[in-house]
Amino acid sequence: MKKVITYLLVICTFFACKEGQQKTNEEATQNKEEVLAKSKLNIPKKGKLRGLNGVQKNLVKDWIEFNTINESMKLVNTSTRFSIIEDLGQLAENIAAIEEKNLPQGLDVMQIRSRFLVLKTKALKLQDDAGDEGVTNDDIAKEIVEMNRVFHAVCNQIQQVTEQNIDPNEILGDLLNKDSIKVKKTPEVYKSSISEKPVLKPAGKDPKKTLQQ
Numbered sequence: 001m002k003k004v005i006t007y008l009l010v011i012c013t014f015f016a017c018k019e020g021q022q023k024t025n026e027e028a029t030q031n032k033e034e035v036l037a038k039s040k041l042n043i044p045k046k047g048k049l050r051g052l053n054g055v056q057k058n059l060v061k062d063w064i065e066f067n068t069i070n071e072s073m074k075l076v077n078t079s080t081r082f083s084i085i086e087d088l089g090q091l092a093e094n095i096a097a098i099e100e101k102n103l104p105q106g107l108d109v110m111q112i113r114s115r116f117l118v119l120k121t122k123a124l125k126l127q128d129d130a131g132d133e134g135v136t137n138d139d140i141a142k143e144i145v146e147m148n149r150v151f152h153a154v155c156n157q158i159q160q161v162t163e164q165n166i167d168p169n170e171i172l173g174d175l176l177n178k179d180s181i182k183v184k185k186t187p188e189v190y191k192s193s194i195s196e197k198p199v200l201k202p203a204g205k206d207p208k209k210t211l212q213q
Contacts, residue, residue, distance in 0.1 A: 039081035041137050047145030049077045056155050059107075059162055065098040069119075073151050076123075076144060081130065081137060088127040095120040106165050107158055115154045122147045 052060070052070070060066045072091035079087045095116055102108055126143045129135045 039137075041079065041081065041084070041141045041144065043077060043141050043144055047141075047148060049073055049148045050152060052155060053159075056159055059158055063104055065094070065101065069094045069098065069116075070151075073147070076147065081140070084140070085127055085130050088123045088130065092120050092123045092127070095123070107161060109161055111157050111161065112154065115150060115157055119147060119150045119154065122150060 060070075069091065072087065072094050075087045076084065076091060098116060099113070099120075103112065122143065126140065126147065129143065130140055
């Protein structure tokens with residue numbers, strides 16, 4: 001009888017522990033979900049980071065520093081309140097690195113460098129704000145949207161500067177040397193539609209001779 005009672009106690013204890021562990025796991029999962037929900041940054045659809053268009057991709061395909069900054073921007077846009085401080089710090093370092101180097105030929109202009117500087121300034125400001133508990137997630141999301149706009153401006157400026165500096169030979173190639181597009185000017189000869197003839201005076205008597213007679 002004692003063995004039966006002991007056996008029942010063991011079974012009851014086992015199920016009680018199992019139920020308690022399950023409850024603990026559920027509470028932990030719930031807490032984790034709540035924490036993640038509180039740290040999630042909801043960026044408006046219109047303000048999300050856009051991908052590069054075909055022209056821009058071709059212009060920066062061999063520009064390692066720019067592509068590194070682009071990847072950092074993607075991380076910031078998918079970051080959480082917990083990890084964004086580190087991601088923003090990395091972005092600022094990547095921009096600082098590009099400031100110390102010569103940009104690719106034709107792109108080393110003040111318009112592009114100034115926009116990179118604005119992007120770095122906004123990244124450092126947001127890094128400070130993200131560490132302030134008084135700044136809400138919505139406020140941080142708005143700052144990310146502003147950063148996205150600056151990055152898009154960098155991409156557009158790269159494309160505009162390149163298009164403005166295009167050499168006509170790169171577009172027309174050998175066509176510029178073909179006779180088919182050359183126009184030869186020939187002197188124009190103008191002819192009068194009215195033939196000029198000498199004016200003949202009608203034959204008649206000379207008035208002086210008539211008086212003398």
